[in-house]
Amino acid sequence: MKKTLFSLLGSLAVVAGVVSCTTKDQNTIPPVATFGVVHASPDAGNVDVYVGGSLAAQNFAYGSDTGYFAVTPGIYTLQVAPTGTTNFVINTNVTFSPATTYSVFAIDSLSAIKAAVVTDxxxxxxxxxxxxxxxxxxxxxxxxxxxxxxxxxxxxxxxxxxxxxxxxxxxxxxxxxxxxxxxxxxxxxxxxxxxxxxxxxxxxxxxxxxxxxxxxxxxxxxxxxxxxxxxxxx
Known part of the structure; x- marks a missing residue:
């Protein structure tokens, strides 16, 4: 399946709860981190993806990608569960550094599913x-x-x-x-x-x-x- 993963800045989807990127002087925009998720676990079925406790993708199908999100740099909990449940098959922390773009792949069979984080x-x-x-x-x-x-x-x-x-x-x-x-x-x-x-x-x-x-x-x-x-x- 061939899909466009992101349009960086301008049409970014922003994870709910992310704070404004403007600093106190309202003139300087600090670097954000951006990430997208790709579902590459063949037998996991459709899943819901949560990042930092916020729903990033719902009913997310195998072979699909989310598009990119902008977040404040930091450590986030990445959780993946079968759609409509909170039975997390992935529950791990990921670190997003300033001014860096990532792809997060859900990989392997369901029994061994894991996150593979790569730098784009x-x-x-x-x-x-x-x-x-x-x-x-x-x-x-x-x-x-x-x-x-x-x-x-x-x-x-x-x-x-x-x-x-x-x-x-x-x-x-x-x-x-x-x-x-x-x-x-x-x-x-x-x-x-x-x-x-x-x-x-x-x-x-x-x-x-x-x-x-x-x-x-x-x-x-x-x-x-x-x-x-x-x-x-x-």
């Missing part, structure tokens, strides 16, 4: 280029390479949630804009696990992520999710 630090590319990164969020899939069919390998030997221990994987690489036939392959082989035809539009920033189960069917089948980051400062 990127430069908007020129209109003939894109910025792209890849995360491996398929719990039962082996290590994979992501390559252009008949061309170069873009991401090598990526394992489940590996960006949590190697933060360099949170960075974005630059590619020429265009239509690609990508292949998710078993790492180090030519065995194609999943073909991924995709159009990457110039001037945009993308996160691609492996989702679903290798052995899954229907909506839980192995696939690639796409988040499009469009930055617009007004």
């Amino acid at each position: 630090s990127f430069t908007t590319p020129s209109t003939d280029s894109v910025r792209v990164r890849f995360f491996h969020f398929s719990p039962d899939a082996p290590a994979v390479d992501v390559a252009i069919a008949g061309g170069s390998t873009l991401f090598s030997n990526r394992t489940f949630n590996d960006q949590s221990t190697n933060t360099s994987y949170q960075s974005f690489a630059t590619l020429a804009a265009g239509t690609y036939n990508l292949e998710v392959r078993a790492a180090g082989t030519s065995t194609i696990v999943l073909p991924v035809p995709i159009t990457l539009e110039g001037g945009k920033v993308y996160t691609l992520y492996a989702k679903g189960f290798l052995t899954g069917t229907g909506t839980q089948a192995l696939g690639v999710g796409t988040v499009v980051h469009n930055q617009s400062i007004q």
